[in-house]
Amino acid sequence: MSADSLRLDGIAIGELAAISLAVRPGEIVCLSGASGSGKSRLLRAVADLEPHAGEVWLGEQAQSQTPGHAWRRQVMLVPAESHWWAETVGEHFIDPPVTAELAALGFGPDTLEWQVGRLSTGEKQRLGLLRAVSREPRALLLDEPTANLDDASRERVEAWLVERIRVRQWPTLWVAHDHDQIARVASRHWRIVGARLEEEPVSCR
Amino acid sequence: MQVIDLSWWQLALAAVMVVVLAGCTAALRLGMSRSLLIAALRTVVQLALVGLVLDALFAAERLVWVALMAMAMLLIAGREVMARQKRRLLGGWAFGIGTLSMFLSSFTVTVLTLTVIIGPEPWYLPQYAIPLLGMLLGNTMTGVALALDRLTDTAWRQRQVIENRLMLGEPWQVAIGDIRREAMRSGLMPMINAMAAAGVVSLPGMMTGQILAGTAPGLAVKYQILIMFAITLGTGFGTLAAVAAGSRRLFDARERLRLDRLGSPRS
Numbered sequence: 177m178s179a180d181s182l183r184l185d186g187i188a189i190g191e192l193a194a195i196s197l198a199v200r201p202g203e204i205v206c207l208s209g210a211s212g213s214g215k216s217r218l219l220r221a222v223a224d225l226e227p228h229a230g231e232v233w234l235g236e237q238a239q240s241q242t243p244g245h246a247w248r249r250q251v252m253l254v255p256a257e258s259h260w261w262a263e264t265v266g267e268h269f270i271d272p273p274v275t276a277e278l279a280a281l282g283f284g285p286d287t288l289e290w291q292v293g294r295l296s297t298g299e300k301q302r303l304g305l306l307r308a309v310s311r312e313p314r315a316l317l318l319d320e321p322t323a324n325l326d327d328a329s330r331e332r333v334e335a336w337l338v339e340r341i342r343v344r345q346w347p348t349l350w351v352a353h354d355h356d357q358i359a360r361v362a363s364r365h366w367r368i369v370g371a372r373l374e375e376e377p378v379s380c381r
Numbered sequence: 382m383q384v385i386d387l388s389w390w391q392l393a394l395a396a397v398m399v400v401v402l403a404g405c406t407a408a409l410r411l412g413m414s415r416s417l418l419i420a421a422l423r424t425v426v427q428l429a430l431v432g433l434v435l436d437a438l439f440a441a442e443r444l445v446w447v448a449l450m451a452m453a454m455l456l457i458a459g460r461e462v463m464a465r466q467k468r469r470l471l472g473g474w475a476f477g478i479g480t481l482s483m484f485l486s487s488f489t490v491t492v493l494t495l496t497v498i499i500g501p502e503p504w505y506l507p508q509y510a511i512p513l514l515g516m517l518l519g520n521t522m523t524g525v526a527l528a529l530d531r532l533t534d535t536a537w538r539q540r541q542v543i544e545n546r547l548m549l550g551e552p553w554q555v556a557i558g559d560i561r562r563e564a565m566r567s568g569l570m571p572m573i574n575a576m577a578a579a580g581v582v583s584l585p586g587m588m589t590g591q592i593l594a595g596t597a598p599g600l601a602v603k604y605q606i607l608i609m610f611a612i613t614l615g616t617g618f619g620t621l622a623a624v625a626a627g628s629r630r631l632f633d634a635r636e637r638l639r640l641d642r643l644g645s646p647r648s
Binding site for chain 2: 248257308
């Protein structure tokens, strides 16, 4: 499977207008902005979960020419809070993840038999990432992927994500607050100011 | 055997007892004596009017009038389905989906039962057609209203789950599959329960009526079985159609969950 770049062309949703942005294969572009500035809604527009103006391209493939579920299967949005509907963790995976993948996020092999009711917020977030990544998308949209994690597991998850993104060459939009995190993972950083995006240096130090 | 005549003063005796009950609920401050009395009054007025209409209908015995009556019943049932939903689909869809699914199921089953099974002459003989359609519509209405209410309310409560499933690339039918099945079940349950309890716990109203009117219990039972099956068919297919159409309407052409198509909750 060849790696494609993700290109936003004149996206308008809510307050945001005419957002254009290109993310190369394997590149991580961080988005930041005050809460309520529309970061999450922008990601929802890219995943085509909300009506919006403008077009999104994955390589030569246009969002509007692809059936909704087929698009979202490739351009995978991982929300800050994941939701679970079946009894056990394992039922949410199409192919059960290998032990090494689980271990990389700090889980044992028995995790797949856990009841979803006993998952903590942090466990839900880590398993939500694993669940999305294991469906083999072609681009990733991450909404504060480490918001509910403590320092130790934040770095572990960060490193795991960055490695996956580099190996699979996924173009990635990553919503983040923490400047240190942006400095660690991003190759570019855009901040939402009013209706537009402003490029900022990756490191503010 | 002749049916014993009932005169209005005898009904008044029963009405007095309802008033006594209303007095008791008022004393207990249940806050429903008003609605109880209004409902009782509506029963009297509505049934008296229907009696007049049926008298005229039976005398005329014309297909046009029977069809008009059937249409009126269908529209009223459609309005009732809409009124019973907490979060209804906007833009006339709640009424449209409810009415169309009841039309498809109840009318088809009624016409089939009349032409193929009972076979009165002519097939639209109002003495058979109207009560049969009435019983079918009444029950289908309950099933469709329950199922649609369950569908929209659960979709609203579980919107984040549905959206998360969409994000993982599931088609809309899969993302709402559990909720759709749950809604269909809740619409079918009352009829299954009614069939299971028929004759043991409850004596069905129609059969009771026929026996009171002098029909041999054996024949009344056969009619009752036929009616129960017809009602189950009408309710079942009506519910399936309504939930299928209603759940499709919750998503747009891009398979996005569109809860903005639901109205705000009503108590």
